[in-house]
Amino acid sequence: MASNPLLGVQVTEKLTRQNHAMWSAQVLATLRGARLERYVNGKAVAPSEEIEEKKADGKTVAVSNPAYEEWFAADQQVLGFLLASLSRDILAQVAISKTAAEAWKTISDMIASHTRARTTNVRLALATTKKENMTVAQFYGKMKELADEMAASGKPLDDEELVMYICNGLDPEYNPLVSALVTRVEPVTPAELFSQLLSFETRLELQLGTGSSSANTAGRGGRGGNQQMRGSGRGNQQMRGRSNFGRGSGRRGRGQQQQSRPNQQNQQRRNFPTGPTAIHDSNGRPICQVCFKTGHTALECWHRFDENYVPEERHVAAAMSLYSMDQNWYR
Numbered sequence: 355m356a357s358n359p360l361l362g363v364q365v366t367e368k369l370t371r372q373n374h375a376m377w378s379a380q381v382l383a384t385l386r387g388a389r390l391e392r393y394v395n396g397k398a399v400a401p402s403e404e405i406e407e408k409k410a411d412g413k414t415v416a417v418s419n420p421a422y423e424e425w426f427a428a429d430q431q432v433l434g435f436l437l438a439s440l441s442r443d444i445l446a447q448v449a450i451s452k453t454a455a456e457a458w459k460t461i462s463d464m465i466a467s468h469t470r471a472r473t474t475n476v477r478l479a480l481a482t483t484k485k486e487n488m489t490v491a492q493f494y495g496k497m498k499e500l501a502d503e504m505a506a507s508g509k510p511l512d513d514e515e516l517v518m519y520i521c522n523g524l525d526p527e528y529n530p531l532v533s534a535l536v537t538r539v540e541p542v543t544p545a546e547l548f549s550q551l552l553s554f555e556t557r558l559e560l561q562l563g564t565g566s567s568s569a570n571t572a573g574r575g576g577r578g579g580n581q582q583m584r585g586s587g588r589g590n591q592q593m594r595g596r597s598n599f600g601r602g603s604g605r606r607g608r609g610q611q612q613q614s615r616p617n618q619q620n621q622q623r624r625n626f627p628t629g630p631t632a633i634h635d636s637n638g639r640p641i642c643q644v645c646f647k648t649g650h651t652a653l654e655c656w657h658r659f660d661e662n663y664v665p666e667e668r669h670v671a672a673a674m675s676l677y678s679m680d681q682n683w684y685r
Contacts, residue, residue: 360435365384366380368441369461370441377439381439394436394455394457400426400429403418403419404416405419429453429455436458444461469509473509480497483496484523489555493520494520494544494551501516513541514541520544528554644657644663645666646665
């Protein structure tokens with residue numbers, strides 16, 4: 355060859371065990387531009403080193419093959435280019451290669467096993483990473499980094515796979531958004547998903563009155579707190595029910611009106627069923643277990659936190675008459 359087309363060309367990304375895809379992209383682009391890729395993919399088959407040449411006296415002798423010398427010169431140029439693009443630890447394992455194709459195969463075999471293990475670990479990370487206390491931007495950034503790592507290892511994810519992994523890692527607060535996205539006819543791109551998640555997170559923050567650092571944490575905490583309050587309210591209601599109906603003698607001591615009520619009415623209160631909607635009137639409306647009025651339950655009663663409240667006798671009598679007619683519990 356008259357000149358070396360690879361002379362002075364440098365690969366900025368030296369090959370390590372973590373960047374084979376980026377390294378090979380640069381190397382192959384350079385070799386293709388110089389029309390020398392066939393020396394690493396095995397298409398440039400080496401010709402015979404010697405050929406037979408017939409002399410003037412009729413004898414045949416073996417002489418060097420000019421075609422082989424041409425091939426060997428080009429091959430060594432490619433081999434030198436490859437060796438110059440390797441990091442020290444990779445170079446130590448490839449230095450014994452005699453041809454460019456041999457060096458390329460050694461590199462490919464060495465990286466292949468490492469790449470398989472790496473892509474498996476990254477896929478597991480994608481499948482198990484959860485948003486939890488991260489913001490949408492932090493969670494999306496982490497998932498995008500894992501996807502980029504897959505691409506760097508030569509196994510890029512398509513958009514649908516990445517969207518699936520991101521949706522799988524979201525908290526239950528985002529289920530309405532995920533349900534709306536998966537039922538769409540048009541595919542969702544990762545960028546569009548990110549935009550929708552940011553909007554949904556902002557809405558959660560406005561509704562829950564939380565800061566931008568962790569809307570989902572506050573959402574879980576807020577709901578958990580509300581559930582505890584509701585549970586506490588039910589517990590207090592049941593305790594008030596037992597207190598109102600089981601401490602008749604104590605209440606009678608508080609005022610003349612309570613003292614005048616017969617023990618039979620207190621016994622009726624103790625026997626009245628408890629629960630959110632323990633009994634209904636003839637029209638199907640619930641009867642409150644606190645004030646004994648129809649149309650609402652104890653959880654909605656204004657008097658449920660008033661320990662001194664005493665229901666009107668006529669409402670108690672009406673409720674107990676219905677209860678004597680229907681002994682079934684309703685939940």
